[in-house]
Amino acid sequence: MTRARQIWILIALFTGSVVVLLTMPLIGMKFTPLQAVLDPAGSGIEGEIFWRIRIPRVLAAWLAGAGLAAAGMVFQALFRNSLATPFTLGVASGAALGAALSIRFGIALSIAGISSTPLWAFAGASVSILLVYGITSGITGTRRGMNTATMLLAGVAVSFFFSSLNLFTQYISDFTHTFRIIRWLMGGVQVAGYKSILEMLPLVLGGLVITLWLTRELDILTTGEEMAAGRGVDVARTRNLLFFGSSLMVGGVVAVCGPIGFVGLMVPHICRLLVGPGHRFLAPASILAGGTFLTVCDTFARTIIAPAEIPVGVITALLGGPFFLALLIRDR
Amino acid sequence: MQWCRECTHAPHLLHFCTVYIFHLPYSIFTIPVTMKVDQRTEPVPALEIVGLSLSFGETDILKDVTFDIPRGRFLSIVGPNGAGKTTLLRCVMGVTTDWAGEVLVDGRPVGFYRRKDLARLISYVPQSDDTWFPFTGRELVMMGRYPYLSPFTPPSRTDVEVVERTLEATGTTSLADRDMRTLSGGERQKILIAGALAQEAGIMLLDEPTTFLDPRHTEEILSILADLNKSGVTVVMVTHDINHAAYYADSVTALVDGSVAFNGSSEDLMNKEVLASVYGKEFILVKHPESGKMMALPGGGQV
Numbered sequence: 001m002t003r004a005r006q007i008w009i010l011i012a013l014f015t016g017s018v019v020v021l022l023t024m025p026l027i028g029m030k031f032t033p034l035q036a037v038l039d040p041a042g043s044g045i046e047g048e049i050f051w052r053i054r055i056p057r058v059l060a061a062w063l064a065g066a067g068l069a070a071a072g073m074v075f076q077a078l079f080r081n082s083l084a085t086p087f088t089l090g091v092a093s094g095a096a097l098g099a100a101l102s103i104r105f106g107i108a109l110s111i112a113g114i115s116s117t118p119l120w121a122f123a124g125a126s127v128s129i130l131l132v133y134g135i136t137s138g139i140t141g142t143r144r145g146m147n148t149a150t151m152l153l154a155g156v157a158v159s160f161f162f163s164s165l166n167l168f169t170q171y172i173s174d175f176t177h178t179f180r181i182i183r184w185l186m187g188g189v190q191v192a193g194y195k196s197i198l199e200m201l202p203l204v205l206g207g208l209v210i211t212l213w214l215t216r217e218l219d220i221l222t223t224g225e226e227m228a229a230g231r232g233v234d235v236a237r238t239r240n241l242l243f244f245g246s247s248l249m250v251g252g253v254v255a256v257c258g259p260i261g262f263v264g265l266m267v268p269h270i271c272r273l274l275v276g277p278g279h280r281f282l283a284p285a286s287i288l289a290g291g292t293f294l295t296v297c298d299t300f301a302r303t304i305i306a307p308a309e310i311p312v313g314v315i316t317a318l319l320g321g322p323f324f325l326a327l328l329i330r331d332r
Numbered sequence: 333m334q335w336c337r338e339c340t341h342a343p344h345l346l347h348f349c350t351v352y353i354f355h356l357p358y359s360i361f362t363i364p365v366t367m368k369v370d371q372r373t374e375p376v377p378a379l380e381i382v383g384l385s386l387s388f389g390e391t392d393i394l395k396d397v398t399f400d401i402p403r404g405r406f407l408s409i410v411g412p413n414g415a416g417k418t419t420l421l422r423c424v425m426g427v428t429t430d431w432a433g434e435v436l437v438d439g440r441p442v443g444f445y446r447r448k449d450l451a452r453l454i455s456y457v458p459q460s461d462d463t464w465f466p467f468t469g470r471e472l473v474m475m476g477r478y479p480y481l482s483p484f485t486p487p488s489r490t491d492v493e494v495v496e497r498t499l500e501a502t503g504t505t506s507l508a509d510r511d512m513r514t515l516s517g518g519e520r521q522k523i524l525i526a527g528a529l530a531q532e533a534g535i536m537l538l539d540e541p542t543t544f545l546d547p548r549h550t551e552e553i554l555s556i557l558a559d560l561n562k563s564g565v566t567v568v569m570v571t572h573d574i575n576h577a578a579y580y581a582d583s584v585t586a587l588v589d590g591s592v593a594f595n596g597s598s599e600d601l602m603n604k605e606v607l608a609s610v611y612g613k614e615f616i617l618v619k620h621p622e623s624g625k626m627m628a629l630p631g632g633g634q635v
Contacts, residue, residue: 077465080465214483216478216481216483219471219475222465222467223467223472223475224458225427226425226427226456226458227456227458227524229425229427229447229456230425230454230458230528230537231451231531232448232449232450232451232478232479233447235427272465276466277465277471278471
């Protein structure tokens, strides 16, 4: 893994992101011709669809993919386990419960027109990550790598617990709330305009900045907490910061797009093969690749059976399920 | 009294250090109070452990552990399983936190140092771990430079030179580009020691560095440690092998049930009564036919 190769791959991933962000909004049920987009009058229906619907949607998909991939990468380093992701650890369920509660009880106080649902999702994500980490490290200890079985079981338990609370929330909700919650739980990036982007942007960006800031600590944490302490890493502080950052990302994404699975599993793994395990390159690579991946998946989801749409979560799960099994078999 | 936390020097008005900007407030706002200069005439020990106690619930893991480790010493810590040897190191390194007592590094309490500053004074090789991300040996050794690096600057030429030098000193240059997961236990342990060495700290703590290793690797690692000690590094090694402890180290501390049961030279350890009191079993002492040093063999009818 030479330095030059790593840099070239980053450049390629960056270019890929730019190309995808520029071209995917043009694709849809009907291809939007360039002149309709650039029409200064902008009153045509095609321009309208492009600017009001497709651009926000593509942006949401990119941000969600980037955030989920980065969160997955952080969890894998903290748990020192290749199967740790926002989905398998139940963090997405926690975030979903927080968001569902805020939708149901209307505690989504909006501040300057921006909903506070992401903050509730963030709170849910924080609680579940602390739970799973506490359970796993309490049972297996932090000295050896986190035991895969314990971690997955703890994740499943937390996930089930929050999912049933989520079902309960739906049960006591009226029809419209329930429909909204169910539709959103499927995971999709069909956002309503730029407001949703504004809701998730600060959280996701905050999390990404924390992740990029702590790449060196992430490297050292993969060798174990005891070793990290010896190297001069403030383990408790770093771990809490990373939990905070990843909860921000998962909370922000889940609040707007619902729980989209497996992005945080596949993308960091493929990037590890491309640029190696060092987070200095792995983190930006995962962010760029995650964004590109989900944007492409979503374009596929909304065009394959047009005019109907598949929730993008279905596509990622179809790809991710086999991937997860393959990793499980390989790691044995 | 306020010390400069950037370079851990006593404060006075015109004091400069490398991180000048962060340091400035200290030099401006701290009045040079009458400094409590260490009055002791003998040199300050590298590590002083004073009344260290730790308990988990009802069980006492460490009970009032007190001993000094003078600078430049090669000290072995021995004792039966569960005596608290590993816990002692973990307390010093701040992995375990809620202990009582005092640990002084270069005459100042550990809590005084920032983590990165402490890592420039003490390096630590914990019991090796079996989960690994596919880092290469060189990348792992470079992690030892962490206390000298700031978040976004890549390693400097000095850092690279130090890494190459430590790889050479541990005889691991040929392993440096291999994936850590493909190395044998002995090779991996040498890389871990190289990583600790790259911290350029004056004190190195090692937790059972030779357990699970074959005789050749054991000897290689112990002679690396002996060389290190000769170059002035204070080495503290937890070990189960009494003979290694006595042969390579110049002093030995034995822990039994969380208390210091023996603290003295390695020659004094090689005594039937001492060994019996530490391990609760009989030993036979024989003279090594080549080196002439005393060796302990399990006694009491066992082979």
